[in-house]
Amino acid sequence: MGKIEWAMWANEQALASGLILLAGGIVGVAGQFRGWEFAAYAVAAGVFVCLLEYPRSKRAKGTSVERSGQYCFTVCVKAFGPLTRNYYVRAFLHAAICVPGGFMLATVLGCVCLGIASLIYLAAAIRGEHWEPILPRKDVRKPVAESIKNPPQNPPPRPPPETRRKQAKDLEGAAYDNPSSVTDD
Amino acid sequence: VMVPKEQALSWARAPAACLNFNCMLILLPVCRNLLSFLRGSIQFCSRTAARQLDRNLTFHKLVAYMIAFHTAVHIIAHLFNFEFFMDAQLNRNSSFLPFVLSEIGTDDNASFLNPIRSNETNPTIVMFTTIAGVTGVVITLALILIITSSMEVIRRSYFEVFWYTHHLFIIFFIGLVFHGYGRIVRGQTAGSQQTNKPHLCADRFEDWGKNESDCAVPEFAGNPPGTWKWVLGPMILYVCERLVRIYRSHQKVVITKVVMHPSKTLELQMRKKGFHMEVGQYVFIQCPSVSRHEWHPFTLTSAPEEDYFSAHIRIVGDWTQALYEACGGDKTETQEAWKLPKVAIDGPFGTASEDVFRYEVVMLVGAGIGVTPFASILKSVWYKRIQNNQEVFTKKIYFYWLCPETEAFEWFADLLQSLERQMAEKDVANFLSYNIYLTRWKETEAAHFRVHHEAENDPITGLKQKTLYGKPNWDNEFTNIASKHPGTKVGVFLCGPPQLGKSLEKQCLSHTEGDVKFIFNKENF
Numbered sequence: 001m002g003k004i005e006w007a008m009w010a011n012e013q014a015l016a017s018g019l020i021l022l023a024g025g026i027v028g029v030a031g032q033f034r035g036w037e038f039a040a041y042a043v044a045a046g047v048f049v050c051l052l053e054y055p056r057s058k059r060a061k062g063t064s065v066e067r068s069g070q071y072c073f074t075v076c077v078k079a080f081g082p083l084t085r086n087y088y089v090r091a092f093l094h095a096a097i098c099v100p101g102g103f104m105l106a107t108v109l110g111c112v113c114l115g116i117a118s119l120i121y122l123a124a125a126i127r128g129e130h131w132e133p134i135l136p137r138k139d140v141r142k143p144v145a146e147s148i149k150n151p152p153q154n155p156p157p158r159p160p161p162e163t164r165r166k167q168a169k170d171l172e173g174a175a176y177d178n179p180s181s182v183t184d185d
Numbered sequence: 186v187m188v189p190k191e192q193a194l195s196w197a198r199a200p201a202a203c204l205n206f207n208c209m210l211i212l213l214p215v216c217r218n219l220l221s222f223l224r225g226s227i228q229f230c231s232r233t234a235a236r237q238l239d240r241n242l243t244f245h246k247l248v249a250y251m252i253a254f255h256t257a258v259h260i261i262a263h264l265f266n267f268e269f270f271m272d273a274q275l276n277r278n279s280s281f282l283p284f285v286l287s288e289i290g291t292d293d294n295a296s297f298l299n300p301i302r303s304n305e306t307n308p309t310i311v312m313f314t315t316i317a318g319v320t321g322v323v324i325t326l327a328l329i330l331i332i333t334s335s336m337e338v339i340r341r342s343y344f345e346v347f348w349y350t351h352h353l354f355i356i357f358f359i360g361l362v363f364h365g366y367g368r369i370v371r372g373q374t375a376g377s378q379q380t381n382k383p384h385l386c387a388d389r390f391e392d393w394g395k396n397e398s399d400c401a402v403p404e405f406a407g408n409p410p411g412t413w414k415w416v417l418g419p420m421i422l423y424v425c426e427r428l429v430r431i432y433r434s435h436q437k438v439v440i441t442k443v444v445m446h447p448s449k450t451l452e453l454q455m456r457k458k459g460f461h462m463e464v465g466q467y468v469f470i471q472c473p474s475v476s477r478h479e480w481h482p483f484t485l486t487s488a489p490e491e492d493y494f495s496a497h498i499r500i501v502g503d504w505t506q507a508l509y510e511a512c513g514g515d516k517t518e519t520q521e522a523w524k525l526p527k528v529a530i531d532g533p534f535g536t537a538s539e540d541v542f543r544y545e546v547v548m549l550v551g552a553g554i555g556v557t558p559f560a561s562i563l564k565s566v567w568y569k570r571i572q573n574n575q576e577v578f579t580k581k582i583y584f585y586w587l588c589p590e591t592e593a594f595e596w597f598a599d600l601l602q603s604l605e606r607q608m609a610e611k612d613v614a615n616f617l618s619y620n621i622y623l624t625r626w627k628e629t630e631a632a633h634f635r636v637h638h639e640a641e642n643d644p645i646t647g648l649k650q651k652t653l654y655g656k657p658n659w660d661n662e663f664t665n666i667a668s669k670h671p672g673t674k675v676g677v678f679l680c681g682p683p684q685l686g687k688s689l690e691k692q693c694l695s696h697t698e699g700d701v702k703f704i705f706n707k708e709n710f
Contacts, residue, residue, distance in 0.1 A: 004343045012333040020329070027261050031188070033268045034307075056338075065338055105308040106264045109322070113329055 007057055007087060007129045010120035014094060015053040017117050021101055021110025022046025028106035038104040045097050046110065052077060052084070058132035066134050078133045085132075087125035094118035188265040190283075196262035198370070200255035205415040207255065208361060211248045212419040214241035216426040218433075221534050253332060256325060263321075267301070267308040274304040285390050289402060296404035300369045316367035324360035327353040344504075345479070358420060361412055368407020377404040430480075434471055434529035441493055443512045443525065446596040451509050454487070454495045457530055462489050464541065464565045465558040468532035470496065475507040480531060484557045488564035497557060497596060540706060542566075542579050544676030548666065548703075550689060552587045552681030556597055559584065559680070563617070567604055570616065582617045583666060585657060587681070589625040620662075621652045659688065663696040663703065672700040679706070 021042045028039025055074040058064045066074075077084045084090070095118040101111030188196060214220070220241055273283035283299075290297025301311050312318030333339075334350035373383070386393065386400035394402040442454040453470075462485055469480040481504060483496040500509050513520035541547055541562055551559050563584070570577045586597070601619060608616060666675060677693055679686050686705075693703035 004346055008343065009334055009339050009346055012336050012339060013330070016329060016333050023257070023261075024264075027264055031265055031268060033264070034271065059342075062342060103309070105267060105312060108309060108312070109260070109325060112322070112326060116326070116330070 005059060005061075005129055006120055006124035006127060007131070008059070010087075010117050010124055011053055011056060013120055014049060014090075014114065014117035017094075017098075017110055017113035018046045018049030018053060020046075020113055021049065021098075021107060024101070024107040024110045028104060031106075033104070033106060035104040038100055039106055041100050042104075042107040042110060045101070049094070049097065049114065052090075056134065057130075058134045060129070060132075064134050070134070071136075074133045074135070077131075085130050087121045087129055087131065090131075091118045091121040091125055094121065188262070190269045193262055193266035193269055194370070197259050197266055200259040200262070203255045204252060204259065204361075205412050207248050207252045208358070208412070209415040209419050211245060211252065212416075212423045214245040214248075216422055217241070217534055218426055218429045218531075219422060221532075249332070249335075253328065256328060260321075260325065264308075267311065270299050270301045271308055273299055274301050277304065280391065282387075282390050285393075290405065296374075296406065298371050298403075298405040300371070315369055317364055317369045320360040320364045324357045324364070327357045327360070331357070348479070358416060362410070362416065365408075365410030365412055368409065370408050371405040372408060374404050374406045377401070430531055433531050436529070438528050438530050440512070440522075440525045440528060443514070443520070444596075445509075445514050446497070448595050449500045450596055451498045451500060451505070451512065451514060452486070452495055452596065453498065453512070453528075454493045455528070455530070456493050460494060460530070460533075462487075462494055462533045464489060464561045465535070466533035466561075467535045467558075468494075468496065468530050469534075470498075471529040471531070472504075472508050472511060472526050473529070474511055474526045475504060479504055481505075482534075484561070485533060486557055486560040486564075488561055488568050490565060490568035497560070499554060541676065541678060542577060544579060544704075545673045546581045546583075546666065546670045546675045547579055548583045548585070548662075548675060548677045550585045550587070550677070550679045550681060550685070552679075552685055553589065555680035556586050556588075557680070560597060560600055563600065563604060566617075567607065570613070581615075581670070583662075584617060584619050585662075586619070586621045587624055587656065587685075588621065589623075620657065622657055623652055623654050624656055659692045663692050667696050667701045667703075670701065674702045674704060677703055677705045 023046075025039045025042030025044075025046055027033075028036050029043060033039065051073060054067060055070040055077050056064065056067055082089075094114050098111040098114035098118065101107035101114070269283070270287075273281075273287045276284055278284055287297075287299040287301075291302070294302075300315065301308070312322065331351055331353050334347050340347040373381070380401035381393065381403040382400075383403075386398075386403075389398060389400055392398035393400050436457060438455050438457045440453055440455050442452075444452040444454070446452060465484070467482050467484045469482050471480045483498055485494055486497045487493060487495040498505055498508065500506055508526075509515065511526040513524065541549070549559050549562065551557075563582075566577065566579065566582065604617065605619075677689060679689055690705045693705040697703050
């Protein structure tokens with residue numbers, strides 16, 4: 001398990017927790033349950049957690065797969081700098097956010113799930129992981145690419161006439177060594 | 186209020202019934218040894234039915250989604266349900282039927298209806314002090330953790346997290362079985378229904394138990410737990426499955442040869458007593474010295490006719506890298522046989538692509554590493570047709586290999602070269618038609634190809650049939666094949682990305698006209 005990036009799992013867990021908190025909150029408010037104020041809080045907290053957790057971090061090793069449409073969220077989250085970059089902050093933030101959810105049955109599940117996510121983030125922070133935005137790479141287009149659009153103006157270099165005549169009979173002898181190397185040696 | 190009071194419990198019990206059914210089903214598709222056995226037996230009746238068993242993981246996931254959905258409905262319904270139960274205790278008015286019902290059983294604590302027994306509590310406390318509540322929370326948490334660690338991102342990159350967390354299913358099933366043990370769901374007892382007939386007495390609740398009314402005070406009892414009846418069978422089957430895997434892992438597998446191929450591919454040739462395979466199948470390989478609990482699937486690249494079985498393993502992650510080092514891949518001198526690590530094999534499983542041999546004309550399309558199962562098929566074809574001179578129903582194979590880069594070619598190109606040579610010797614060169622497509626190449630390489638365009642052998646693979654560049658024009662290919670083989674059924678087999686599958690399927694449909702039929706075989710090897 002050496003190379004696991006705990007933050008990737010913490011992120012999935014936290015996003016799920018945000019949705020569960022939100023769902024529990026909606027049920028509590030819509031059903032006008034006792035303690036619906038906690039449910040209203042859970043709706044707001046759930047939305048906040050989802051917004052924070054939606055943009056996936058760039059992986060330290062390997063290819064990162066973004067969630068669809070996460071770019072705008074990435075920009076927002078990135079704007080908070082070290083507050084969102086640091087996983088200790090996230091761990092404590094989630095731990096704090098989840099507490100009021102424990103006061104009402106409808107939001108208890110969201111509370112516990114977010115608490116677990118907070119613990120996984122803590123593990124990630126201890127291992128030195130941090131959040132990196134996935135930004136579109138600026139493609140450095142080599143000028144060679146442009147030339148593909150223009151067909152070559154001159155024919156390819158041809159061997160001298162004597163060698164050309166031999167081609168029909170002797171394939172091996174006809175091939176001539178290009179003075180410049182064409183392979184990536 | 187969203188849910189009418191009288192419906193809340195029903196809304197909870199309905200998904201509970203569905204959950205019983207789904208939790209019964211979920212363990213079955215992952216009993217791969219059982220499925221393998223079933224597959225072998227069913228094949229004699231119906232190959233189509235047998236092939237459905239190869240979609241077992243898809244089924245497992247679908248059932249899992251259903252479990253998640255039903256759990257959500259169940260929990261939300263119970264949230265309403267408990268809110269109403271609490272209301273019934275708090276609204277202490279004897280002309281309020283729910284309150285009157287809640288008062289029943291306060292003396293003997295047995296014939297009660299309302300699981301919330303007093304007004305000095307709240308639903309959260311009740312949840313944590315009842316068996317149903319505690320098991321409910323625990324198994325829901327287990328379910329959520331299982332789901333979040335099974336997301337594709339986690340599964341593909343951090344397999345160990347996925348695998349170990351998935352074992353929370355043990356807690357899930359234990360909790361599920363005990364979920365109903367508190368008998369918290371109550372119903373009127375049969376005896377009580379004689380003395381208090383609900384359709385007559387429900388509205389006259391203020392007169393219950395009084396001398397002049399013919400309605401006694403009703404009595405309620407809990408329903409016995411029923412989930413175990415659904416899940417006990419599959420749980421036992423799964424335990425047997427794990428025992429079979431343990432037994433198989435102790436059977437001796439000998440590595441007879443290790444070959445390091447240039448494209449970071451490790452070939453392991455192995456032998457095991459009593460091992461029998463069909464073309465295109467896969468095995469799970471475990472190497473205890475690398476990891477005690479990890480089993481990884483690899484397609485078999487050897488033919489059934491060979492006296493060993495082999496797998497070509499690409500070195501892409503932790504486990505494969507460690508296996509490579511354990512086999513001495515990073516050392517330059519040859520390893521002693523006794524130094525090779527012990528391995529265990531589970532299998533073989535999966536599509537026995539003997540279906541390939543049921544078609545007179547076959548199109549095999551492999552993209553990148555997806556060519557691996559075809560190694561097995563091509564070798565087997567060669568053994569049957571050329572070496573054993575058996576009459577093979579398959580008369581012509583069109584093979585397409587799409588590859589982004591040249592490096593992954595080497596071991597497969599060697600195979601194709603030797604097949605090409607042997608077929609030329611036996612004068613059956615037209616049996617197999619290869620097309621290798623380089624879908625990505627470097628500028629400098631392209632220049633090299635231009636110069637050697639007239640050469641008889643392909644400059645990259647050395648094969649007589651040339652490497653082509655770009656992607657195949659499937660329309661042309663299908664049209665050509667249709668015109669060359671009128672009146673035949675052509676089997677099209679793909680191992681590659683789903684988009685390619687979709688476009689091939691479309692081509693099959695559009696070119697199936699007149700007497701030529703293209704049949705697309707959808708299985709992912």
